[in-house]
Amino acid sequence: xxxxxxxxxxxxxxxxxxxxxxxxxxxxxxxxxxFGVQPRDRFVLLGPSGSGKSSLLKAMGGFINPVFGRIRLExxxxxxxxxxxxxxxxxxxxxxxWKTVVENVMFPMTVGRRFTRAxxxxxxxxxxxxxxxxxFRDAFPHTLSGGMKQRVAIARALAPQPAVLLMDEPFAAxxxxxxxxxxxxxxxxxERDPFTLVFVTHSIEEALxxxxxxxxxxxxxxxxxxxxxxxEFGFDDQGTSAFVAQARRIHDLLFASDGxxxxx
Amino acid sequence: xxxxVTTAPRPEFVYAELSVADPGNVSRRLTIRERILDxxxxxxxxxxxxxxxxxxLYARYVGIDLLFPTFSETIAxxxxxxxxxxxxxxxxxxxEVLLMGYAAGVLLAGMLTALAISTRIGGDILSAATAMLxxxxxxxxxxxxxxxxxxxxxxxxxxxxHSVLWPVAVNTYSGFQSVSETQKMAGRNVGLRGLRYVTQLxxxxxxxxxxxxxxxxxxxxxxxxxxxxxxxxxxxxxxxxGWFILQSKNELETAxxxxxxxxxxxxxxxxDGLVFRTIERRTIQRWGMQR
Numbered sequence: 110x111x112x113x114x115x116x117x118x119x120x121x122x123x124x125x126x127x128x129x130x131x132x133x134x135x136x137x138x139x140x141x142x143x144f145g146v147q148p149r150d151r152f153v154l155l156g157p158s159g160s161g162k163s164s165l166l167k168a169m170g171g172f173i174n175p176v177f178g179r180i181r182l183e184x185x186x187x188x189x190x191x192x193x194x195x196x197x198x199x200x201x202x203x204x205x206x207w208k209t210v211v212e213n214v215m216f217p218m219t220v221g222r223r224f225t226r227a228x229x230x231x232x233x234x235x236x237x238x239x240x241x242x243x244x245f246r247d248a249f250p251h252t253l254s255g256g257m258k259q260r261v262a263i264a265r266a267l268a269p270q271p272a273v274l275l276m277d278e279p280f281a282a283x284x285x286x287x288x289x290x291x292x293x294x295x296x297x298x299x300e301r302d303p304f305t306l307v308f309v310t311h312s313i314e315e316a317l318x319x320x321x322x323x324x325x326x327x328x329x330x331x332x333x334x335x336x337x338x339x340x341e342f343g344f345d346d347q348g349t350s351a352f353v354a355q356a357r358r359i360h361d362l363l364f365a366s367d368g369x370x371x372x373x
Numbered sequence: 374x375x376x377x378v379t380t381a382p383r384p385e386f387v388y389a390e391l392s393v394a395d396p397g398n399v400s401r402r403l404t405i406r407e408r409i410l411d412x413x414x415x416x417x418x419x420x421x422x423x424x425x426x427x428x429x430l431y432a433r434y435v436g437i438d439l440l441f442p443t444f445s446e447t448i449a450x451x452x453x454x455x456x457x458x459x460x461x462x463x464x465x466x467x468x469e470v471l472l473m474g475y476a477a478g479v480l481l482a483g484m485l486t487a488l489a490i491s492t493r494i495g496g497d498i499l500s501a502a503t504a505m506l507x508x509x510x511x512x513x514x515x516x517x518x519x520x521x522x523x524x525x526x527x528x529x530x531x532x533x534x535h536s537v538l539w540p541v542a543v544n545t546y547s548g549f550q551s552v553s554e555t556q557k558m559a560g561r562n563v564g565l566r567g568l569r570y571v572t573q574l575x576x577x578x579x580x581x582x583x584x585x586x587x588x589x590x591x592x593x594x595x596x597x598x599x600x601x602x603x604x605x606x607x608x609x610x611x612x613x614x615g616w617f618i619l620q621s622k623n624e625l626e627t628a629x630x631x632x633x634x635x636x637x638x639x640x641x642x643x644x645d646g647l648v649f650r651t652i653e654r655r656t657i658q659r660w661g662m663q664r
Binding site: 170172190191192194195196198200202203204205206207216217220221249250251252269 | 553555556558559561562563564565569573574577578580656659660661662
């Protein structure tokens with residue numbers, strides 16, 4: 110049952126059904142999905158492939174329109190992409206190769222006209238310092254490593270002070286060591302200056318580390334299975350019994366329906 | 374057998390400090406020889422020199438100036454044609470016509486591609502038009518052009534425009550279509566729409582293809598120009614380079630014919646080396662879109 114006060118939420122997804130065309134078929138990605146995100150949440154959409162978590166995120170970004178239901182941000186119905194909902198993608202080519210690091214971070218600020226050029230540049234340099242890329246600010250993206258590119262993408266997404274930051278498996282293409290470092294850095298960034306985050310992942314551990322609240326989705330089509338708390342778990346809690354127990358609980362939720370490894 | 378060996382547990386160790394305190398020269402500057410061999414211009418110059426030498430030797434071996442002048446005779450004829458003859462004036466006329474046709478072709482290609490990406494019917498029109506008209510040699514349109522525009526510059530500009538338009542349009546369009554979905558979303562995410570989306574996102578993202586199209590278009594323009602000038606021949610009041618070559622042939626100045634052809638080759642090298650390579654170096658190579 111979706112919570113009754115869903116309309117009061119900062120970002121609300123209300124009975125959203127998403128469909129897309131694949132070749133000659135119409136695929137339903139999610140069916141009647143409802144949830145609410147509160148300000149300064151680190152809200153994780155967790156589910157196996159086919160659970161429509163990325164589609165939901167793109168719908169929040171305004172790239173897909175729901176067939177049924179609606180998505181509202183601060184009581185306005187989302188009807189297209191905009192810099193109030195900045196996205197960070199998994200792919201490294203989300204940075205524009207013809208712009209340097211600082212130009213990439215300035216990009217969303219110069220397109221929207223809320224910042225003057227000087228303001229945009231000052232803010233961009235500050236954000237680049239925060240993600241510890243000061244010495245690479247005039248480098249072109251192709252000279253950076255994968256982790257550095259994702260840090261630039263995060264800085265760029267935070268630059269225009271969006272109402273919500275949407276991250277689509279941003280660390281999935283990184284190696285395991287870099288991924289852990291990035292998770293810790295993202296949380297540190299949030300602790301320094303809390304923002305509202307919606308984060309898509311298929312990793313239970315990542316969901317528990319990064320998230321404060323986890324929406325568990327079941328696949329084919331994506332439906333809400335559970336909404337759980339994760340605010341007490343941080344980067345240093347991995348391996349504690351409470352962390353492992355919550356991870357196991359989510360694992361069972363995800364695999365119970367299809368007779369997976371731990372169903373019996 | 375590996376299984377039979379009972380291995381004793383090996384001792385673990387952790388170094389307090391790394392054994393190489395001073396790692397020495399991790400990078401060094403390349404030697405002059407390495408740098409020359411790395412330089413594409415230097416390598417190309419060597420190829421050109423070798424070809425010139427082969428030409429000189431073969432022409433001396435054949436020994437018939439009227440059919441195959443030597444390289445040195447050609448250079449001498451080139452010098453005479455530049456200093457005493459009309460070569461530079463002819464080249465100027467050619468370049469003027471060429472630039473007019475090229476600019477018109479690129480402009481039209483831009484408009485057509487803009488139409489093609491903004492509407493579906495525009496895309497269909499462009500696909501059908503390029504499929505039909507790209508294989509049509511520009512020179513085949515010359516009779517029609519003469520009928521419409523008369524014997525003059527206008528006709529040549531018209532057919533050059535035709536020869537530039539289609540390759541540039543088709544390359545630009547396919548470049549736009551192959552821009553990654555993520556990059557397109559990143560552009561729309563920050564609020565780019567309409568013309569700003571095209572100029573600030575699509576054009577730079579598709580620049581490798583666009584530049585390739587501009588290059589092919591330039592080569593096509595040259596070919597069309599020289600061919601058209603040779604067909605026009607005497608009829609044109611102020612002939613260009615093609616007319617210069619044809620006239621020299623009529624006067625049996627074979628070395629001057631070679632000199633005219635050499636000018637076309639040199640112009641090709643010059644424009645490619647100075648203009649297109651410079652653009653390439655400053656854009657797509659700098660951006661890591663091409664190695």
